[in-house]
Amino acid sequence: MTGKGDVPRSFEAPRIVRLERNLYAACFSLMKLLPARYILDRAQAAGRLLPGGSVVETTSGTFGLALAMTTAVRGFELTLVTANSLIDPPLRRRLEQLGASLHVVEDASGSGAQAERLMLLKKVLERRPETYWPQQYDNPDNRWAYGSFAESVCREIGRVDCLVGCVGSGGSLCGTGGLLREMFAELVILAVDTQNSVLFGHPPGPRLLRGLGNSVLPSNLQHELIDDVHWVGVLPAFAAARQLYRQHAVFMGPTSGAAALVAAWYARRQPDATTLVILPDEGHRYQHTLYNDDWLVGIKGWPVDVPREPVTLSRIEAAGEGDWTRLAWARRALATVTAGSCRS
């Protein structure tokens, strides 16, 4: 589909840049445009979403923005359910200017209010049952949306030996990784998570690095694909994002910093392997935070140096926001790893 109603599609492909001889980065302006467009395409093709229809999703970030852009140009009504701890005024203005309606849940504890948000979403669905809910966490189309990205990777790089990416829903890493591994059986997949995220077995808690990690377990995260998991705290993630900008003039968000940190470490250790890292969004949204020294001085523990290597753990163990930890996951199911961790 090209022409009217498809402008965001032109923005969905990343620029693939070569950071080092053996390290490539896929720099997305807004990675979530890809699953947002694909999921809506599929819903429209199936007749689940009719012209002028309505869409609802619970999201705190970039998936909401991508949905707002895509629904705006396609003439759908969009309702987003979020929490006051998650949404900043500039993003709120952008969403509203694109025509989205926002329901903002109170979240005094700062945990993300996932349960309250879901309850509110259910109410919207009960009131208007024809409303389409994309369900990025559990909808497998979130993964298959990355077919076109895997195609670009193959066209521009060819064989890849290691893929590094953040996990929020799991869509980008498990979609891309699953497709690449079908061709390159030895592909190593490194997942980047953060402290206090339940994705790889931490007990839930406040997360300062937003965009990756989760307080619920999405089925788009397929643990059996993952070779190694890295938990990057907010401080090394910020420092790494700034270093990426300073060294390569690649201006990306904080989750990109975390992913780039892990990828550069792997590429240094494996000079003969071709490593590719997925960088999910640009730095513009974070100019008043991570790229603003006055704001950063208010962050406990800042400044930090960019760490050279992670602390390797032998079992799942939460650490602090200044830490970068790693566990050899070895393509195991979550239950297998947590059972092992309890025993030791």
Next chain:
Amino acid sequence: MASSRRDRQNPRFDQAAEQGNERSGPHLKLGTGRAIAHHGEILQGVFENEDGHLLRGLITLPLAAQQSTATYWPNGPGRIRTRPPGRGKAAKAAALTLKHLGFANIGGDLTIESDIPIGHGYGSSTADVVAAIRAVAAGAGVNLRCSTLSKLAVQAEGASDAIAYGEQMVLFAHRQGDIIEHLGGDYPPLQVVGFRSGGARPIDTLNLPRARYDQQQIAQFKALRGLAFRAVKQQDPRLIGYVATASARIGQHHLAKPDLETILNLAKAFDACGVQVSHSGTLMGVIFDPTEPGVVQRSRLLRDQLERSGYEGVITFFVNVDGVFRQ
């Protein structure tokens, strides 16, 4: 929209027919045409065209060592008779070509000599059809673009493959006869040890049910198309091996080769690039990089092992290398 696209791809397709109407019979002379066999596919699946529509498509693995040769003798108004008799698709292709070139209702004799085995997926019928089209075109003293040839071939037999393109690697919509994507040039150099599954019977390809693909497979085909493009650009046989192997695995959901896993293990043991199959036949092939050291020895050992294991039709053939077609 659809027709303007066709015109763009084949600017002379309709034009030639119109001009031809002003011509008449006497320009026709005896003509000969040849076409090569193939050894199944490197990739088969569904692919998006420019408009975002999904089309069934494939990348053919050419087998130049086996050929069909057609000779056309013009013979005034009447029917096309074939020798051997009963080559109806080739006769139809010849008649369509005559009509396309403006020689309506002209008949003739079409002789087909082919060393391509029938029914195993070597594309014997397409080779006859393409050879017949080329023979008629030669008789009329005209050149036909590969795209025109492929269109005529599809009209004659319902589905075709990309052998008209020779060593140009293309992603081909075999039911429309259109190119989905020119993959950028020649096939990378390939050495293939090909064979038929033991005891396999010929398959009636047109009566196979059409494969249905799920979203995961459709996404996989996108990645495989990208890798095929890269393989041509880098002239890298290893990448062709990855594409063919992944495509063969997906093919297991449709027309399963019972011994694919065995062959994949053999390919690994002999450090081959990968395994290809014919998605509507019984052929399988182990792909080597002919430029690698030790490949002659390794492929010979594999060949011996396959023969000892009872595989039929074991051949070694080459694509885009200096020297021999076949050993």
